[in-house]
Amino acid sequence: AEQETVKAAAEPGKILVAYYSYSGNTRFAAEQIQKDTGGTLFEIKPVKPYPADYNACVELAKREINAGVKPELAEKVKEFDKYDVIFVGTPNWWSTMAPPVLTFLSSYDFSGKTIIPFVTHGGGGMARCESDMRKACPKAVFGKGGAFSGRSIKEAGTALARWVDEVVTVKK
Numbered sequence: 001a002e003q004e005t006v007k008a009a010a011e012p013g014k015i016l017v018a019y020y021s022y023s024g025n026t027r028f029a030a031e032q033i034q035k036d037t038g039g040t041l042f043e044i045k046p047v048k049p050y051p052a053d054y055n056a057c058v059e060l061a062k063r064e065i066n067a068g069v070k071p072e073l074a075e076k077v078k079e080f081d082k083y084d085v086i087f088v089g090t091p092n093w094w095s096t097m098a099p100p101v102l103t104f105l106s107s108y109d110f111s112g113k114t115i116i117p118f119v120t121h122g123g124g125g126m127a128r129c130e131s132d133m134r135k136a137c138p139k140a141v142f143g144k145g146g147a148f149s150g151r152s153i154k155e156a157g158t159a160l161a162r163w164v165d166e167v168v169t170v171k172k
């Protein structure tokens with residue numbers, strides 16, 4: 001079923017761009033969104049980084065996702081309450097969000113906040129990333145999520161900017 005989404009409106013000071021990135025693609029997207037909105041960038045960092053070896057990471061991620069693990073994060077957002085619109089970025093891991101993003105969504109009170117999901121992927125698109133974010137954050141309002149190919153993220157600036165325009169009005 002089509003889920004209800006809103007177009008958000010906020011001043012730059014009330015926009016947070018939070019992301020987890022293992023290999024840099026979601027970070028690149030987050031940095032573009034930060035530039036396009038003037039919001040504040042926040043990297044979601046697990047205390048224990050995922051293994052640098054790709055296959056080891058894929059296996060660990062699978063186990064954690066199946067077990068619903070929420071890995072401990074290294075840092076909290078300062079003054080979380082002041083943000084109204086929160087872009088939440090994740091790589092598509094096994095068709096859902098990376099576990100540190102699940103921890104992030106479970107760590108704050110999102111009542112009355114607007115979450116705008118963004119995802120980079122290896123061909124699987126948004127998959128269940130957005131619907132699983134909605135399940136993790138039932139009190140938040142959701143904007144229309146964006147899914148971008150990780151491989152071509154460096155050429156996706158225009159598509160990213162167009163999607164940002166669609167999901168948020170930045171009040172000056």
Ligand SMILES: Cc1cc2nc3c(=O)[nH]c(=O)nc-3n(C[C@H](O)[C@H](O)[C@H](O)COP(=O)(O)O)c2cc1C
Nearest residue numbers: 021022023024025026091092094095122123124150
């Ligand atoms: C553990 C793991 C699982 C992944 N699972 C999927 C998947 O199910 N579908 C998909 O399209 N891409 C999958 N990928 C590819 C990533 O989503 C893609 O490379 C993404 O752009 C990586 O973002 P990052 O550089 O910010 O970590 C997976 C990558 C990893 C490391």
